[in-house]
Amino acid sequence: MDAVEQKILEEVAGIHEIPTGAYNIRSNGKSIGRNSSANIDIIPKGDGSGIEVHIKPGTRNESVHIPVILSQTGLNETVYNDFFIGQDSDVTIVAGCGIHNCGNQDSEHDGIHTFHIGKNARVKYIEKHYGEGDGNGARILNPVTDVHIEEGGTMEMDTVQIKGVDSTKRVTKAVLADNASVTVREKLMTHGNQYAETEFSVDMDGENSSANIISRSVAKDASKQVFKSVINGNNKCAGHSECDAIIMDEASVSAIPEITANHLDASLIHEAAIGKIAGDQLIKLMTLGLSEKEAEEQIVNGFLK
Amino acid sequence: MLELKNISFDVQDENDHESKGILKNVSLTIEDQKFIVITGPNGGGKSTMAKIIAGIEKPTSGQILLDGKDITDLDITERAKEGISFAFQQPVRFKGITVRDLINIASGEKLSTGQACKYLSEVGLCARDYIDREVNASLSGGELKRIEIATVLARGTKISVFDEPEAGIDLWSFHNLIKVFEKLHDQTNGSIVIISHQERILNIADKIVVIADGEVVQTGKKDEILPELLSGTGSCKYYGEEE
Numbered sequence: 001m002d003a004v005e006q007k008i009l010e011e012v013a014g015i016h017e018i019p020t021g022a023y024n025i026r027s028n029g030k031s032i033g034r035n036s037s038a039n040i041d042i043i044p045k046g047d048g049s050g051i052e053v054h055i056k057p058g059t060r061n062e063s064v065h066i067p068v069i070l071s072q073t074g075l076n077e078t079v080y081n082d083f084f085i086g087q088d089s090d091v092t093i094v095a096g097c098g099i100h101n102c103g104n105q106d107s108e109h110d111g112i113h114t115f116h117i118g119k120n121a122r123v124k125y126i127e128k129h130y131g132e133g134d135g136n137g138a139r140i141l142n143p144v145t146d147v148h149i150e151e152g153g154t155m156e157m158d159t160v161q162i163k164g165v166d167s168t169k170r171v172t173k174a175v176l177a178d179n180a181s182v183t184v185r186e187k188l189m190t191h192g193n194q195y196a197e198t199e200f201s202v203d204m205d206g207e208n209s210s211a212n213i214i215s216r217s218v219a220k221d222a223s224k225q226v227f228k229s230v231i232n233g234n235n236k237c238a239g240h241s242e243c244d245a246i247i248m249d250e251a252s253v254s255a256i257p258e259i260t261a262n263h264l265d266a267s268l269i270h271e272a273a274i275g276k277i278a279g280d281q282l283i284k285l286m287t288l289g290l291s292e293k294e295a296e297e298q299i300v301n302g303f304l305k
Numbered sequence: 306m307l308e309l310k311n312i313s314f315d316v317q318d319e320n321d322h323e324s325k326g327i328l329k330n331v332s333l334t335i336e337d338q339k340f341i342v343i344t345g346p347n348g349g350g351k352s353t354m355a356k357i358i359a360g361i362e363k364p365t366s367g368q369i370l371l372d373g374k375d376i377t378d379l380d381i382t383e384r385a386k387e388g389i390s391f392a393f394q395q396p397v398r399f400k401g402i403t404v405r406d407l408i409n410i411a412s413g414e415k416l417s418t419g420q421a422c423k424y425l426s427e428v429g430l431c432a433r434d435y436i437d438r439e440v441n442a443s444l445s446g447g448e449l450k451r452i453e454i455a456t457v458l459a460r461g462t463k464i465s466v467f468d469e470p471e472a473g474i475d476l477w478s479f480h481n482l483i484k485v486f487e488k489l490h491d492q493t494n495g496s497i498v499i500i501s502h503q504e505r506i507l508n509i510a511d512k513i514v515v516i517a518d519g520e521v522v523q524t525g526k527k528d529e530i531l532p533e534l535l536s537g538t539g540s541c542k543y544y545g546e547e548e
Contacts, residue, residue, distance in 0.1 A: 289460075
């Protein structure tokens with residue numbers, strides 16, 4: 001790995017070198033390192049289109065890292081990764097993609113991740129997107145996360161994209177069985193002329209299933225963001241989605257919520273708030289000695305923390 | 306020493322666009338290490354005066370001197386750096402910023418947990434329970450008020466201005482709040498200016514200033530002013546909305 005690749009790896013996966021446990025590191029279209037553990041098997045698909053990750057039932061406190069690095073300009077790839085998480089297991093999966101584009105051609109990585117979460121299994125899924133490089137070529141990421149959760153299973157997803165990605169459309173779909181739950185926390189910051197679209201769709205098919213989707217975003221400069229969330233309550237269930245955005249400069253943010261109750265005992269809530277930084281927040285921090293710009297930074301950093 | 310000289314503050318009436326004087330040629334001196342309480346009826350101009358001291362509002366005319374230096378044209382940040390602190394009547398809520406963050410910003414350095422907690426303990430909050438909480442809507446009005454006061458304590462500046470610290474506080478919290486100010490009065494090295502309607506706060510003042518209808522109508526020692534205020538028409542306790 002060279003210095004650029006190492007830096008990206010640290011940004012997207014928080015790791016400095018080869019991680020412990022199971023991992024697959026993909027760089028410029030090829031796997032440059034792979035390790036399975038006793039309980040976690042990582043198997044490349046025969047046609048080279050991605051990997052399968054099999055986690056044995058009852059696997060606890062183990063992690064899987066599958067970072068992706070793109071440092072060649074003009075590379076355009078779609079990868080299909082499938083995760084099979086055995087029942088009663090409790091694991092952390094760290095994915096993420098970083099693009100370093102110094103060239104003039106667009107670089108694009110579209111990761112299609114499908115999760116099959118077994119009965120009573122818990123998954124913490126952390127996904128970070130990052131872009132850098134001063135070329136004119138765009139950095140494009142269009143991840144799809146498709147989640148199927150069986151009875152009593154849980155998925156907690158943290159998705160972060162702070163700066164650097166020029167265009168992104170993120171689609172997350174979840175289907176929940178009885179007592180299954182999904183929590184998604186999205187943090188997003190766009191600047192320049194970036195465009196980010198987020199689309200959540202959750203089907204709560206099972207009794208006592210629940211979904212909680214929380215998006216916090218900051219749109220700076222002339223960037224644009226669109227937040228769509230569709231929550232369908234098809235049984236006795238509880239769903240909540242929340243979109244909270246700060247706009248600055250000439251940015252624009254749209255929040256398009258849709259909640260549908262198809263069952264008498266479905267309880268669904270959507271909250272959305274978009275606005276600039278409140279004047280009294282700035283004033284308060286300025287009375288503590290910060291300049292207006294420093295106050296703004298504190299507020300944005302706190303908001304996306 | 307903070308001196309307000311001939312301060313006037315006018316606003317345009319929304320209906321008839323007539324200019325209306327909120328403060329009319331007010332002069333006031335805040336001596337070093339004094340505990341001064343400004344009181345008077347709602348709408349009299351007290352909060353405006355506090356905001357003018359902190360630089361949140363600019364006076365239409367007049368001059369503000371801090372230790373002889375003209376600070377009239379300094380903005381909020383510059384005045385904060387010169388040594389003026391301001392506790393809001395309605396503390397601001399933030400998303401994601403924690404009590405620890407605010408106290409660190411206020412003190413101007415990264416404090417250890419022990420140091421940061423000291424300020425919370427001083428305002429009667431069990432520090433461990435609060436230090437990492439977000440300063441958001443999950444905190445009650447009384448808790449927010451005390452955190453607001455803690456940020457001013459953490460700054461430890463020459464001049465601390467508190468705008469109606471008792472407003473919106475329940476009786477139980479109020480009892481604790483009085484203790485905080487009593488302690489502050491005993492221990493402080495700077496000057497304290499409190500805008501208040503509360504007899505118990507007036508009672509610990511070195512000097513009481515009564516502002517009504519945009520003018521200073523009375524200034525004097527507690528012993529001179531307080532009996533008159535309490536025996537006057539009705540009461541000095543103007544519980545009510547902010548100005």
